[in-house]
Amino acid sequence: MQRYVMAIDQGTTSTRCIVFDFRGRLNAVVQREHRHHFPRPGWVEHDAEAIWRDVQRIVPETLNQAGIAVDQVSALGIANQRETTVLWDRHTGATVGRAIGWEDTRTQALVDELAAVPGAEQVNTRCGLPISSYFSAPKIRWMLDHVPGLRERAETGDILFGTMDSWLVWQLTGGPDGGVHVTDVSNASRTLLMDLRTLSWDDELLSFFDVPKAMLPQIRSSTGDYGRTTTAVPGIPITAVLGDQHAALFGQTCFAAGEAKCTYGTGSFLLLNTGAEPVRSTHGLLTTVGFQIGDEPAVYALEGSIAVTGSLVQWLRDQLGIIGSAPEIETLARTVSDNGGCYIVPAFSGLLAPHWRGEARGVIAGLTSYINRGHLARAVLEATAWQTKDVVEAMNADSGLELNMLRVDGGMTANHLLMQFLADVLDVPVVRPMVSETVSLGAAYAAGLAAGVWPDLHGLRANWHRAGQWLPNMAAEHRQAEYENWQRAVELTFGWIKS
Amino acid sequence: MPGAVQSIERAAAILRLLAHGSGPLGVGEIAGSLGLAKGTAHGILRTLQGVGFVEQDKTTGKYQLGSALLHLGTSYLDVNELRSRASNWADSLASRCNEAVWIGAPLQGQVLVVHHVFRPDDTAQALEIGSLLPPHATALGKVLLAYDAGLLSAVVRTGSLEPFTWRTITDPKTLKRAVSTVREIGWAGETEERELGRASIAAPIRGSGGLVVGAIGVAGARERICDAKGRHDAAMVDHVLRAARAISRDLGG
Numbered sequence: 001m002q003r004y005v006m007a008i009d010q011g012t013t014s015t016r017c018i019v020f021d022f023r024g025r026l027n028a029v030v031q032r033e034h035r036h037h038f039p040r041p042g043w044v045e046h047d048a049e050a051i052w053r054d055v056q057r058i059v060p061e062t063l064n065q066a067g068i069a070v071d072q073v074s075a076l077g078i079a080n081q082r083e084t085t086v087l088w089d090r091h092t093g094a095t096v097g098r099a100i101g102w103e104d105t106r107t108q109a110l111v112d113e114l115a116a117v118p119g120a121e122q123v124n125t126r127c128g129l130p131i132s133s134y135f136s137a138p139k140i141r142w143m144l145d146h147v148p149g150l151r152e153r154a155e156t157g158d159i160l161f162g163t164m165d166s167w168l169v170w171q172l173t174g175g176p177d178g179g180v181h182v183t184d185v186s187n188a189s190r191t192l193l194m195d196l197r198t199l200s201w202d203d204e205l206l207s208f209f210d211v212p213k214a215m216l217p218q219i220r221s222s223t224g225d226y227g228r229t230t231t232a233v234p235g236i237p238i239t240a241v242l243g244d245q246h247a248a249l250f251g252q253t254c255f256a257a258g259e260a261k262c263t264y265g266t267g268s269f270l271l272l273n274t275g276a277e278p279v280r281s282t283h284g285l286l287t288t289v290g291f292q293i294g295d296e297p298a299v300y301a302l303e304g305s306i307a308v309t310g311s312l313v314q315w316l317r318d319q320l321g322i323i324g325s326a327p328e329i330e331t332l333a334r335t336v337s338d339n340g341g342c343y344i345v346p347a348f349s350g351l352l353a354p355h356w357r358g359e360a361r362g363v364i365a366g367l368t369s370y371i372n373r374g375h376l377a378r379a380v381l382e383a384t385a386w387q388t389k390d391v392v393e394a395m396n397a398d399s400g401l402e403l404n405m406l407r408v409d410g411g412m413t414a415n416h417l418l419m420q421f422l423a424d425v426l427d428v429p430v431v432r433p434m435v436s437e438t439v440s441l442g443a444a445y446a447a448g449l450a451a452g453v454w455p456d457l458h459g460l461r462a463n464w465h466r467a468g469q470w471l472p473n474m475a476a477e478h479r480q481a482e483y484e485n486w487q488r489a490v491e492l493t494f495g496w497i498k499s
Numbered sequence: 500m501p502g503a504v505q506s507i508e509r510a511a512a513i514l515r516l517l518a519h520g521s522g523p524l525g526v527g528e529i530a531g532s533l534g535l536a537k538g539t540a541h542g543i544l545r546t547l548q549g550v551g552f553v554e555q556d557k558t559t560g561k562y563q564l565g566s567a568l569l570h571l572g573t574s575y576l577d578v579n580e581l582r583s584r585a586s587n588w589a590d591s592l593a594s595r596c597n598e599a600v601w602i603g604a605p606l607q608g609q610v611l612v613v614h615h616v617f618r619p620d621d622t623a624q625a626l627e628i629g630s631l632l633p634p635h636a637t638a639l640g641k642v643l644l645a646y647d648a649g650l651l652s653a654v655v656r657t658g659s660l661e662p663f664t665w666r667t668i669t670d671p672k673t674l675k676r677a678v679s680t681v682r683e684i685g686w687a688g689e690t691e692e693r694e695l696g697r698a699s700i701a702a703p704i705r706g707s708g709g710l711v712v713g714a715i716g717v718a719g720a721r722e723r724i725c726d727a728k729g730r731h732d733a734a735m736v737d738h739v740l741r742a743a744r745a746i747s748r749d750l751g752g
Binding site for chain 1: 566577578579580582583584586587590591593594595615616617619620621624625626628629
């Protein structure tokens, strides 16, 4: 009987269920988009109950599409959007309002207040993250502060907290009727509440953010026995849980220190495996758990998040109307041979890694009457490559490891011009793997590894194949001159919003 | 001679009306000007909108000529769009056949390589995106010749079909016969016609209305692509046809 591994990818815009065969080939995929709620400026909410209903629908549909029976599924892995915060009632499964999304900035005032508390710098030392509205702790605190009576119920453990992984595992394993309340180290490392070294909830951090321990899930290794599904399609062992970018790192088989991947979507996330030791960043990167396999020591990673990459192309399409579809940007960019001296820095809502300048706003620098639409298109694509270079330079400086190849995935990897330019400016080969669904693949790999579908990491590496590779082909002096121009353009964005 | 198709005549009249340049028109104005029922005019407008010949203003609901009309003379489907839309299917074809996958589109009498996926064996390979292939000596090219009469006559008109190997088709009549076979069976094969020891298989990618916008195929060592008798591997042909159909379906073809 042919065996399969299933992955659920609960993402920011949609939830997908994918079935892979034992060679890691995609067999069936079903996806459902969910609604985002924007009740006020800066607020972003998800309906966690609706997402759970989506999961209950797509899992059987995927089995149906693959034409396989439940008992052919050896394992289920879950990958999820990180940091998004769900609170629910342990006894009924009813959520406390809607989940607060990772990009929600309602906690900015609270975050500013907390960052000013004496000793706040200890937070970063313990958990590897800056105090920011992106992460879960301020979101939990906000709900406890704003929903009457909630804190008391949280202290007694009647109200549970979870990121999307915890919520789905709890529901899949029975919900109010014996559901398992757990999370994995990669998701827990994005809460601001976990000690990076002990991989457990840190009492100092809990008291700093004033979050009761009773409401938190148990932290587990990324792979292991998470229980069996009792609803949707009962009987599948859940054997892996990973945050989505961590799953992509795993799916790209970046198992060794020094291996890195970048996922190019609306924003982009570059993760570098730094091995068994957490590397403290002094260049604006996040220190995070990469993944942990069974009882083995955790593997750490440095992460560089870039807010605007693919969304800059969408901006050119939707706001300026210069192109009709996203891929057309390459056609337009090829009408000219260079950027004509023009640089676009898309600091639409500030800049993330490695600058962390919330007050920055975007610029188009170097405009002359010579610049046409083609130059703008080129500057748009180049912005993605230069922003990646900024993060890679910071990573090399922090880790002492010299990146020698970048593994890429995501929609923008179909852009041949961009991928070549990326190799040119990074001066390392850029490699695209055969399966572009690396988030789901990573969750499936981790789950299959735990269930014995694949014997070891070596077996997984054997499944990874190059689908394309771009080699650097740019003179060093030219690269340096262009990079200096880019850096000057970045400086122009600083300090635009007056505090 | 069969009679004129009324709906096409009406569509042409709508385009002429919009081209007069008096600004965008509402469906009622268009129906009134041409003496059509509003429902009929609306149906034709929706179809023209679907192929990009007219555009509807989101706020006023009025119609004007679409940008696709301006590009009628150039490419029908942007090649980068084709790569982006075909990418997942191309990857899946490469892993199923364990061969390199190529997607081609016609460009000035030649085959432009729009997309290239490595053979998944991790040997050293270089991306050939952007290079040009000879239509008469490749499976991709034969597919494009089969469904593009303009390309066929351009290739034949040059007079000399370059011989790459002793098996290259150099006689225009033989080439015409070969491409008519492609039209009959729906796919093209090539064996050592471009390079000794190599073979390829390709099938058409169709856009909306069934227009062939490109070709997708696999290429590799002859002994892997063909059986002992020199016939193209039936399972591989099937995979190529399925991938071509899947992409065509996504493109609305």
